[in-house]
Amino acid sequence: MSAPxxxxxxxxxxxxxxxxxxxxxFADFLNRLAPADDRSVVFFPPAxxxxxxxxxxxxxxxxxxxxxxxxxxASGAFTGELSVAMAKDxxxxxxxxxxxxxxxxxxxxxxxxxxxxxxxLDGGLVPVLCVGETLDERxxxxxxxxxxxxxxxxxxxxxxxxxxxxxxxxxxxxxxGTGVTATPGDAASMHHAVRERLAQAFGREAADAVPVLxxxxxxxxxxxxxxxxPGVDGVLVGGAxxxxxxxxxxCGAAG
Ligand code: 13P
Numbered sequence: 001m002s003a004p005x006x007x008x009x010x011x012x013x014x015x016x017x018x019x020x021x022x023x024x025x026f027a028d029f030l031n032r033l034a035p036a037d038d039r040s041v042v043f044f045p046p047a048x049x050x051x052x053x054x055x056x057x058x059x060x061x062x063x064x065x066x067x068x069x070x071x072x073x074a075s076g077a078f079t080g081e082l083s084v085a086m087a088k089d090x091x092x093x094x095x096x097x098x099x100x101x102x103x104x105x106x107x108x109x110x111x112x113x114x115x116x117x118x119x120x121l122d123g124g125l126v127p128v129l130c131v132g133e134t135l136d137e138r139x140x141x142x143x144x145x146x147x148x149x150x151x152x153x154x155x156x157x158x159x160x161x162x163x164x165x166x167x168x169x170x171x172x173x174x175x176x177g178t179g180v181t182a183t184p185g186d187a188a189s190m191h192h193a194v195r196e197r198l199a200q201a202f203g204r205e206a207a208d209a210v211p212v213l214x215x216x217x218x219x220x221x222x223x224x225x226x227x228x229x230p231g232v233d234g235v236l237v238g239g240a241x242x243x244x245x246x247x248x249x250x251c252g253a254a255g
Pocket of ligand 1: 012099171175176177178179215216217218236237238239240
């Protein structure tokens with residue numbers, strides 16, 4: 001039997017918490033969260049707040065940082081973008097790739113997502129690949145097909161020896177920021193489908209090592225039930241990660 005996957009508790013702040021709010025957040029949050037090595041806590045602050053977050057987290061290696069997006073090119077005339085090397089230099093260990101807001105608000109395609117995953121792996125960081133269907137796609141019975149279509153271009157550019165670096169986050173678009181959460185059963189069934197795709201591409205053992213997180217209206221009062229589902233290895237939290245007490249409670253719900 002493979003080693004159990006450590007729960008991952010990740011907060012995606014999106015376009016919230018500038019540097020001052022970031023310092024205030026961590027002053028409060030770190031008092032509520034005792035260091036522990038049986039779980040992995042990660043924040044994705046806005047890029048402009050990254051230095052404030054890193055400063056606040058000195059002495060707390062149990063809490064890691066990532067960036068919300070990167071460009072696949074190494075450098076150049078790409079106004080407003082960040083490269084993987086810059087993110088790494090700033091102290092990022094992980095990168096969100098293909099978040100539903102990148103796909104649906106900013107028009108990112110699955111092929112662009114794949115190029116970003118390639119760049120993140122080449123740069124030695126961990127891609128957190130986000131996938132998920134819209135409500136129309138779910139109602140049309142296409143949820144698993146859509147997620148498979150989003151996974152395919154990425155899985156085709158990953159080498160077998162790189163699978164251990166991958167994290168997948170299933171975030172149904174209709175559950176993000178809406179207060180509507182996937183039922184624990186729906187989440188478990190999609191997580192199973194994602195892991196089957198990974199197993200088809202890379203074999204069972206490699207697939208079993210990939211953390212698959214759930215995201216979409218995760219709150220302190222539903223986190224424990226979601227994380228108790230088979231194959232749900234943690235959560236990617238938006239709104240509820242902005243509040244130190246709320247996110248500490250979600251971290252406490254793991255295990
Ligand atoms: P909410 O938790 O606000 O629904 O956002 C989820 C999300 O998009 C995390 O990446």
